[in-house]
Structure formats: C-alpha cells, structure tokens
Amino acid sequence: MPVSERGNVIRTAVCQYAPILGDLPANVEKGAQAIQEAAESGADLIVLPEMANSGYVVFSSSEARELAERPDESPAVARWQQLAQEYDIHVVAGFGEKVSDTALYNSALIIGPTGILGTYRKTHLFFEEKLYYRPGDLGFPVFDLPFGRIGILICYDLRFPEASRILALKGADVICVPTNWVSMMTPDRLWDAQGYCQANYVALANATMNQVFMACADRVGEERGVQFLGCSLIIDPAGTPIAGPASTDGEEVLVAQMNLSAARRAKHRNDLNHTWLDRRTDLYSPMLGHGSD
Amino acid sequence: MPVSERGNVIRTAVCQYAPILGDLPANVEKGAQAIQEAAESGADLIVLPEMANSGYVVFSSSEARELAERPDESPAVARWQQLAQEYDIHVVAGFGEKVSDTALYNSALIIGPTGILGTYRKTHLFFEEKLYYRPGDLGFPVFDLPFGRIGILICYDLRFPEASRILALKGADVICVPTNWVSMMTPDRLWDAQGYCQANYVALANATMNQVFMACADRVGEERGVQFLGCSLIIDPAGTPIAGPASTDGEEVLVAQMNLSAARRAKHRNDLNHTWLDRRTDLYSPMLGHGSD
Numbered sequence A, B: 001m002p003v004s005e006r007g008n009v010i011r012t013a014v015c016q017y018a019p020i021l022g023d024l025p026a027n028v029e030k031g032a033q034a035i036q037e038a039a040e041s042g043a044d045l046i047v048l049p050e051m052a053n054s055g056y057v058v059f060s061s062s063e064a065r066e067l068a069e070r071p072d073e074s075p076a077v078a079r080w081q082q083l084a085q086e087y088d089i090h091v092v093a094g095f096g097e098k099v100s101d102t103a104l105y106n107s108a109l110i111i112g113p114t115g116i117l118g119t120y121r122k123t124h125l126f127f128e129e130k131l132y133y134r135p136g137d138l139g140f141p142v143f144d145l146p147f148g149r150i151g152i153l154i155c156y157d158l159r160f161p162e163a164s165r166i167l168a169l170k171g172a173d174v175i176c177v178p179t180n181w182v183s184m185m186t187p188d189r190l191w192d193a194q195g196y197c198q199a200n201y202v203a204l205a206n207a208t209m210n211q212v213f214m215a216c217a218d219r220v221g222e223e224r225g226v227q228f229l230g231c232s233l234i235i236d237p238a239g240t241p242i243a244g245p246a247s248t249d250g251e252e253v254l255v256a257q258m259n260l261s262a263a264r265r266a267k268h269r270n271d272l273n274h275t276w277l278d279r280r281t282d283l284y285s286p287m288l289g290h291g292s293d
Helices: A024-040 A061-067 A073-089 A155-159 A161-170 A200-210 A260-266 B024-040 B063-067 B074-089 B153-158 B161-169 B198-210 B260-266
Strands: A008-015 A046-047 A090-100 A103-112 A113-120 A144-147 A148-152 A174-178 A215-216 A233-235 A242-244 A252-259 B011-014 B045-047 B090-100 B101-114 B115-121 B143-145 B147-152 B174-176 B213-217 B231-235 B241-243 B254-259
Touching: A008 A024, A008 A215, A008 A233, A008 A260, A024 A046, A024 A073, A046 A174, A046 A215, A046 B161, A061 A090, A061 A103, A061 B231, A073 A090, A090 A113, A090 A148, A090 A174, A103 A144, A103 A148, A103 A174, A103 B174, A113 A144, A113 A215, A113 B045, A155 A161, A155 A174, A155 A200, A161 A174, A174 A200, A200 A215, A200 A233, A200 B198, A233 A252, A242 A252, A252 A260, B011 B024, B011 B213, B011 B231, B011 B260, B024 B074, B024 B254, B045 B174, B045 B213, B063 B101, B063 B198, B063 B254, B074 B090, B074 B101, B074 B115, B074 B161, B074 B198, B090 B115, B090 B147, B090 B174, B101 B143, B101 B147, B115 B143, B153 B161, B153 B174, B153 B198, B161 B174, B161 B198, B174 B198, B198 B213, B198 B231, B231 B254, B241 B254
Parallel strands: A008 A046, A046 A090, A148 A174, A174 A215, B011 B045, B045 B090, B147 B174, B174 B213
Antiparallel strands: A008 A252, A090 A103, A103 A113, A144 A148, A215 A233, A233 A242, B011 B254, B090 B101, B101 B115, B143 B147, B213 B231, B231 B241
16 A cells, blocks of 8 residues: 555654775675665665765765765665665665765755655764765755655764754654764773664664654764664653564664554643653753763 | 873763662761762762752651752761772762751752862752742853763753853863752653663753763652652763663663863864854854744
8 A cells, every 4th residue: 555545654664784894886786776675565765874875984075076976966866865765665764964075964864756755964972974975954854745744964974962852843753863873982891781872872862752753774884993783673652562573783674564554643641741842842942052071 | 091191081981879768877878888989999089869858748848948958067077078088089978958947948059178168059840849948149150070070960950951061161171960860851752762861862962062071960760659760870071871771760870981171172073163152152042032933
C-alpha cells in the first residue's frame, strides 16, 4: 500500500555499512545495495551514514576537496535519486558537499522520487572537521514530506541538546541521523553489557526528552586507525529502541515501523503534562549565553 | 583529611530510602540515619531524595499544606544542620516548602556546617504537582561551596535539557538531583537488562552533554499505588556511572569520588573540541520559542 493511503504510518530503515575511503564508485554501489535491501523490506524512509559518498578520515584540505562533490554532478546522488523514484521512497544520506573549492561542508541530502528536496549542513563540526569543512550555515531545517516532518542531525550535533530540541520545537516527527560515531569521546567504555555505545544513550535521551522518533545510521569499519562504532538504532518517542542497536562491526539494515500521527498526539501525555507547555521559556535565556569554566 | 586540604577532590553520596508519607518525625530519623551512614563513609556532599521531609503523594491542596514546612521551623532541617556541623559536610535534600498557606513549593535545600546556604524550587512541576505547588521562581541557581560549584534539579526537571544546560553554562561542577522517579513516563520498560530505569539514561546523557557530574538520589517504596523506581546513581562528566545504579527496591547509600578540578580542565577535550566553544549560539534562538505539534 503506498504511503499516501496508509496515513502517517511509515517504515524507516537505517543502513549500517562501511563506505570505502576515497573509492567513490564503490560507495555508489554499497549505498545502492543498502537502499535496495531496505526498500525491499518495505522501508519508506531510508537513512545512510555520514559521508556516505566518500568515507570520512581526510588529513588535509586538498584531500577533503578532492573527495567532496557537487550534488548535481555526483554519481551517488544520481543513483540515490534513481532508486528513490523507482521505489517511491525518501533517502537521507550523509554527503561530502562541495559548493566551491574553498566551501566544503559535511552535509546530508534528503532525496525523494522527484529529486533533491533539501540539504542540511552539519552545524557542530567535530575535531579535525574544523580544519577542512565550513560549519553549517543552513540552521536546523525541517522538511515536509508526504507522510510527516523530517529533521536531520549529523553525529556530534547530537551532543548539543539545543539541536534536537530546536528540530522538535519546529515540529519534526523524525530526526534522521547520518553518523560516523568514533571512540574518541568514550575511550574506556565503547560498548556496554547491552551492546550499546554511549552515543546510543545520548540519542535515546534526546528522543524521549523531545518526544520524537530518531533514526541513527552509523557506519562500521576502520579508516586510518579510526574505529567506527556501529550500534545503529531506531528509537521511538518514549526513548525505547524499536530496532537495534545493530552490531559493532557488521553491515546491516534495520527497519522499524513509526506511527507519526499517534506520536504527535502523545506529546500531550495526559491532562497535566505536555512536552512543550511544561517548558519554562521565561527562564531559558541563559541558554543563549556563553559558558564559563 | 578535611576537604580544604584535598583541593577539589570530594566524595559524594546519594541516599536511597523510602520516606514515609505524612510521618514527619520518622522521616527526620530516616534521613539522619542515611546522612550518618554516608558521612561515616567519608562523604563530603550528601544528597537525599525529593520531598525527604514529608513523602510525595498528596491528593489535595490541604494535604500538601499540612505536610509542607517552613525551613526555619522544620525539625528535619534542624537535624540536617546539626549533622552538617557535626561531620563538616554539605547536604542537599528535597523539601516540601511552605512560604505561606497558599505558597507551597517542591524545593531542595542546600545545608552546610553554618546552616542553610540556599534553596532551589522545582522549575518543571510534574503531573498533579501542578495542582498543589507553585512552579519554581528562583531560576537555576549555582551555589559556591568550599570545594566547588553545585547546582540542583529535581526529578522531572531532568527531562528538560535546558535545565542541565543552564546549570553547566553557569559553571556547576556537580548537579545534585533529589528525585522521586515514577513509572508513568515509561509504562512498558521500567528497568532494562542492566537494571537501569529510563531516567538513568536521561541523566547520563545530560551529564555527558554538559560535562558535569550528576548525583541522583531516588527513593524506593510505594505510596497510594505509586511505585518509585530506585536506581539512584552517580555519573561522571564522561557519562559513565561511577556508583550505581542502586537496586530498584532497597535502602542504600552510594558513594563516589569526584575530582572537580580535573573535570573542569577536561571540558577542553583536546585542541579542537570544547564543550562550550563548539556551541552555535548564533543558531539557538528558536530554543526560546514555543513548540508546535
């Protein structure tokens, strides 16, 4: 049944795999295979990892420039568009974006049957990304799709609670998170007894504090000594994982059903509690200040 | 060794027990026993649950008024002060506070060897608290103690990421959380395979996103059909539990060491990442807006 006849009940997939650093043609194929597997599992909305076109660990601006692509010239984008049209799906994919030789972004594209619908540019650049990419300049857009409203965050963005909060305040039903989680933040506790990495907890807390679905597509594998953590997962607005976490090293596609209209109604938890009306915006102006140590 | 000679390395305790609804004299004794046990374990900073003087589940304004106390007339406060002086410690305790017959607050007091040092009043009232108590009117104060800076949040406050963020931006080293976690928010997943309740994840995510210690003292037991969740815990700024979670039903005192000055330095994680400098305050003004569903 096409999504238009099912109302706001969709199936969302996160694709966990290992893009190959610098091998753009191979990444076109790896992404396409994952999208096909997800679409054939009935997914309407499919999330690929961060930097899915190019791989992640670059050591210089010239390497970053060489791997980044203009969306309208990217074979990966062309293939994603073709699959979105073929399967009548939407794809959110991390994308090393070149606007000019000196304007590179760690971006994500949202692509539907009719082509590119929008771009998000990573707001909070992590570590050496600061040396090679420009910080996102598009704010926190929310995209209206036929079945609901989609926001996008990328990896380190999740550690800034402002980002998820703003997307949810703007009405996002689902936050899609292309990510390349690494071990730098939690050197002594990569995965716990449940197989969760710490980023999983940060994601599920942000999901439940904001009463949104969250779909985190991480990558696996290793590049130039950097290990990626896997543990892709899909979370409901109560903060419960509804798919995953995936393994720490396997290529996997996870799919979960989301009833977006039920989740919107649930924001009014009962007569006395409400995610938004309970906020104390009269007291929140220090949020905009700078911290002191 | 007194804390003044140890610099900013302290021991913090969370006391998990079951206050008895309406039995104020019994609660004086239960709190005193827990404080003594913690102090004799070497704790410098001791956190008691929410509403430690009175118990929690009231059904009317008159019940709330009857159980709330003026701090300067409260036998519980007098006892906490006496113990703080005797052991040279600081106590943070949830307290049903009466300012006048019509001005009741779900508060927490911070008490040191010299007496009451400050008050926090719960900002985000949960469920029927809205019927009986006034919302906090003191903002998010940070208290300068001899060993470091302490902020306080109470229970439902943790689900509003603004609250932890503001305390951390104001320089809090430790967020003390007197709490009475209940099952209403997560009816189908009270505790997971690790023995964590969902509030534990929300707490550890807030701790690591803000690079602060967090000490959550929950209660156990049941009042009028409401089950409390236990799972008290102490978390370091990396988001790692350094004590607990405690059991779901036992009376326990957990103690953990905190090196506050090392944690302050760690906010500068490396040359390229910084908890505060990486924020994008240029993009955060929607935080102050009202949400749409």
